[in-house]
Amino acid sequence: MQTEASVPCRLTEAARRALVTALGTDKVLESPGEPYDRDSSSYSAEPELVVLPESAEEVQTVMRLANEHRFPVIPRGGGTGTSGGCIALGGGVILSLERMNRMLRIDRENLVAEVEPGVITLDLRNAAAAEGLFYPPDPAGMDASTIGGNVATNAGGPACVKYGVTRDYVLGVEAVTPTGEHIRAGVQTRKGVVGYDMAHLLCGSEGTLGIITKLTLKLIPMPAATVGLAAVFPSMADAMRAVTAILTSGHLPSALEFLDHKCLSLVGDDLPFRVPGATASLLIVELDGVASQIAEEIGAVEAICTAMGATHLMPGGTSEERERIWSVRRQTSTRIRAHAPITISEDIAVPIGRIAPFIELVPAFEEAYGLDIFCFGHAGDGNIHLIVTAPERSEIHRVDEGIRAIVRQVLDMGGTLSGEHGIGEAKKHLLPMELSGESIRLQRGIRQVFDPNNVLNPGKVFG
Numbered sequence: 001m002q003t004e005a006s007v008p009c010r011l012t013e014a015a016r017r018a019l020v021t022a023l024g025t026d027k028v029l030e031s032p033g034e035p036y037d038r039d040s041s042s043y044s045a046e047p048e049l050v051v052l053p054e055s056a057e058e059v060q061t062v063m064r065l066a067n068e069h070r071f072p073v074i075p076r077g078g079g080t081g082t083s084g085g086c087i088a089l090g091g092g093v094i095l096s097l098e099r100m101n102r103m104l105r106i107d108r109e110n111l112v113a114e115v116e117p118g119v120i121t122l123d124l125r126n127a128a129a130a131e132g133l134f135y136p137p138d139p140a141g142m143d144a145s146t147i148g149g150n151v152a153t154n155a156g157g158p159a160c161v162k163y164g165v166t167r168d169y170v171l172g173v174e175a176v177t178p179t180g181e182h183i184r185a186g187v188q189t190r191k192g193v194v195g196y197d198m199a200h201l202l203c204g205s206e207g208t209l210g211i212i213t214k215l216t217l218k219l220i221p222m223p224a225a226t227v228g229l230a231a232v233f234p235s236m237a238d239a240m241r242a243v244t245a246i247l248t249s250g251h252l253p254s255a256l257e258f259l260d261h262k263c264l265s266l267v268g269d270d271l272p273f274r275v276p277g278a279t280a281s282l283l284i285v286e287l288d289g290v291a292s293q294i295a296e297e298i299g300a301v302e303a304i305c306t307a308m309g310a311t312h313l314m315p316g317g318t319s320e321e322r323e324r325i326w327s328v329r330r331q332t333s334t335r336i337r338a339h340a341p342i343t344i345s346e347d348i349a350v351p352i353g354r355i356a357p358f359i360e361l362v363p364a365f366e367e368a369y370g371l372d373i374f375c376f377g378h379a380g381d382g383n384i385h386l387i388v389t390a391p392e393r394s395e396i397h398r399v400d401e402g403i404r405a406i407v408r409q410v411l412d413m414g415g416t417l418s419g420e421h422g423i424g425e426a427k428k429h430l431l432p433m434e435l436s437g438e439s440i441r442l443q444r445g446i447r448q449v450f451d452p453n454n455v456l457n458p459g460k461v462f463g
């Protein structure tokens with residue numbers, strides 16, 4: 001489903017000329033079109049202009065002109081976001097960070113990386129690995145997402161169950177504020193508590209408080225070895241009970257992912273093994289660390305899965321086999337979107353002990369609201385991607401009602417409406433269900449301090 005937005009023209013001819021004069025024609029796209037009109041959400045809108053700055057100074061120039069001529073600027077990384085955050089829904093200028101993509105240094109001695117925001121996440125992970133170091137955050141779209149976008153959305157991924165989210169690897173941030181000042185926040189060191197934690201305020205701010213122009217990121221030693229296990233359970237609730245059992249038995253996997261039977265009906269044929277049964281669900285478990293230790297530990301995890309009802313276990317395997325399973329896991333959301341005309345992607349998170357009870361309620365929501373819900377995601381974090389699908393656009397009100405009911409349930413269970421994808425445009429109508437009026441007022445106030453003229457990504461997150 002594509003949601004087209006009406007685009008009021010906000011960019012005057014004078015502003016357009018000023019941008020071209022300041023940046024030069026090679027850094028301005030006047031008839032941009034694809035891919036700048038969309039991300040991985042259902043939203044799309046044609047931007048009036050795209051600018052391609054190559055330095056923080058050029059980003060400052062754009063923001064100063066935005067304040068002078070009062071046009072909206074929307075930062076864009078890889079465009080893999082699922083919340084419509086990088087789309088010019090109200091018109092304006094897309095500021096793409098794609099040319100600010102230099103890997104400035106991988107500092108082995110200090111275990112840090114310094115990068116520009118347009119570096120592709122996978123390239124950073126590979127560059128760190130070449131030095132024997134590890135950058136753990138691994139969002140499933142990491143072959144196309146940028147590190148700046150990951151920080152702006154505080155992206156998670158399979159490794160987060162053990163290693164935490166993007167924010168946990170952000171030491172320092174350089175950014176251009178909405179009014180065009182260049183700021184440095186955070187530190188180059190492992191610790192630092194001087195003043196308010198501005199670096200982490202920018203992290204997860206979804207391109208509303210500043211444009212990230214440089215990052216200092218924490219690296220850690222590369223784990224010596226990794227082992228994997230794929231376990232098939234008769235139902236998703238059984239698989240989720242195994243997740244709780246693994247985590248409460250002294251094991252901390254480096255990944256603990258799941259796919260439900262509906263996802264398996266779309267992608268199961270690509271797995272290196274056959275998944276039996278119509279309601280079977282798959283758990284993917286990985287452990288990393290010292291080879292001898294994890295070899296023993298994976299045996300204990302297998303025993304837990306068997307005790308919790310696993311019907312098939314596909315242990316270990318080569319790194320090629322593991323990569324094949326991961327590639328299937330990474331394709332899941334794309335395949336679901338191709339399968340149904342209406343797809344709405346939710347990424348709720350519940351406390352770990354509530355995963356199984358929540359999952360058991362999903363069929364009741366499907367029945368009550370006539371939905372077809374595909375579930376997969378980061379079981380170890382309680383972060384469950386629900387892709388809610390319906391056969392026709394006319395059903396959208398029922399879909400919305402169903403989603404609200406699900407979110408109410410999640411909040412009642414002590415969960416959150418978004419574990420990692422953020423609010424952007426897509427979820428801002430749900431935001432007041434989770435945040436109090438007072439909290440929204442304070443957050444709007446913070447935004448107002450950063451952006452008095454409301455020029456940076458206006459309308460996103462709080463509306």
Ligand SMILES: Cc1cc2nc3c(=O)[nH]c(=O)nc-3n(C[C@H](O)[C@H](O)[C@H](O)COP(=O)(O)OP(=O)(O)OC[C@H]3O[C@@H](n4cnc5c(N)ncnc54)[C@H](O)[C@@H]3O)c2cc1C
Nearest residue numbers: 077078079080081085140141146148149150155156207212
């Ligand atoms: C197949 C697939 C799998 C995915 N899996 C995961 C997953 O496992 N975990 C997860 O967390 N997400 C996942 N996502 C969502 C997406 O990849 C993340 O949200 C990612 O962090 C977005 O990065 P991006 O560079 O594509 O940002 P964009 O989509 O370009 O932008 C996202 C937001 O960040 C802002 N932004 C971008 N760059 C900057 C910058 N330099 N300064 C300030 N603001 C900026 C934009 O304005 C926008 O609000 C997935 C997406 C896809 C398509």
